[in-house]
Amino acid sequence: MNILVCDDDKEILEAISIYLQNEGYHVFKASNGKEALEIVDEKEVHLIIMDIMMPEMDGLRATLKIREEKNIPIIMLSAKAEDTDKILGLNIGADDYVTKPFNPLELIARVKSQLRRYTTLGSLETKENVFKTGGLVVDDESKIVTVDGEEVKLTPVQYKILKLLTQNAGRVFSIEEIYERVWQEAPFNPENTVAVHIRKIREKIEINPKEPKYLKVVWGIGYKVEKL
Amino acid sequence: MNILVCDDDKEILEAISIYLQNEGYHVFKASNGKEALEIVDEKEVHLIIMDIMMPEMDGLRATLKIREEKNIPIIMLSAKAEDTDKILGLNIGADDYVTKPFNPLELIARVKSQLRRYTTLGSLETKENVFKTGGLVVDDESKIVTVDGEEVKLTPVQYKILKLLTQNAGRVFSIEEIYERVWQEAPFNPENTVAVHIRKIREKIEINPKEPKYLKVVWGIGYKVEKL
DNA sequence: TAAAATTCTTAAGAATTTCTTAAGATGCCC
């Protein structure tokens, strides 16, 4: 699911993005209405979170414009509770609104609610077998791995290893244990098979494999996925 | 894990309870908001499932009240999809909601999800392999050692020694015994390997290694971690 | 069956830890 977040305040923009990414959504960012319109034209956007009070009120204009063309759910952010009335008064086609300062969990809830409404039968629900830590999401139902909302393609073995570690984030697994649980073979004939796989996974999920954020080595003991 | 279920419909109350009990949860039952509040006050409740549409809307009031006092995850049951908006609009701190009629499996899934989120976000989990004494904590699951909340990086041998001593805080271990139990080798050829490791550990975990608070020497006999 | 993808092995070289050595400090007992 792709969500466009539009706010001129960089900090808020980042904060919202991180929360959404941690929920497994892919995020597009825009800092004004013009950018937002461009992204909506170019990319596939499933929901928009837009601040109204941006330079020249163009959050409002953008919203109106988008509404003319597409039927994408829009959640408005307004600085004060009073603005709420303004939004309603202006009869803009917002599907929901949130006043700043807002509770991130509430925003997430509303995002889910909107998306649920627009998707036939709940797709991105809080499923049982979705393992998350920071921006890393391992969805065992669809077998899709996501980092900051970006899908990462793993091979079967890579997936199994990462799933094991993410499912037990924080716990350290020895190479032997990883081998036994992923390969389901008792004896463990090592060479350095596991190490090689770990490296490949890092290559795919880490921004900088040299300084991994998620998949860490615990020297002389094993590997783990950080609990974030 | 204890779950409080609150619904004025006895049948639904029973049905939900049975499903939860089959999953191994302990269930408290309440049929109105007042009862719910009492139970929350008296018992240890880890999660609440609450119907909103109870006599006099007191499901809502109860929820608000509980939210004021405690931070227990709450899953709301609402009769119609429209109520969903009401929950959101009223800005109640529900963590999730399910509309009736619901699939019991979905409810269970959400319960697990909430409990996972709650326990994952570092709270009081009953961890078996965490050894503490004073401000020193050895977590054998993540292999993380902490002094007054500050992480201390130990090498594998250092970790094993400290774990052994902390696990048996108060007991004195001779150098031979430490050697045998950490290296798993019977003969013990000493030099002063163990002493060197002990020193390095002290350097890392003690504020003032000259006057160690945790890792002490018992002259001529061995070492121990103080039981505090 | 061939092509493609994945998995496993190998090996060199980095990185880190472990062990040894040895000198100095400290505690214990007469």
Next chain:
DNA sequence: GGGCATCTTAAGAAATTCTTAAGAATTTTA
């Protein structure tokens, strides 16, 4: 206090473990 044993500490050599790349073997896909 002197003598002896034990502990502390530092530094460097040795050993271990990890990283990484490349290619062979195997499995999957087309």
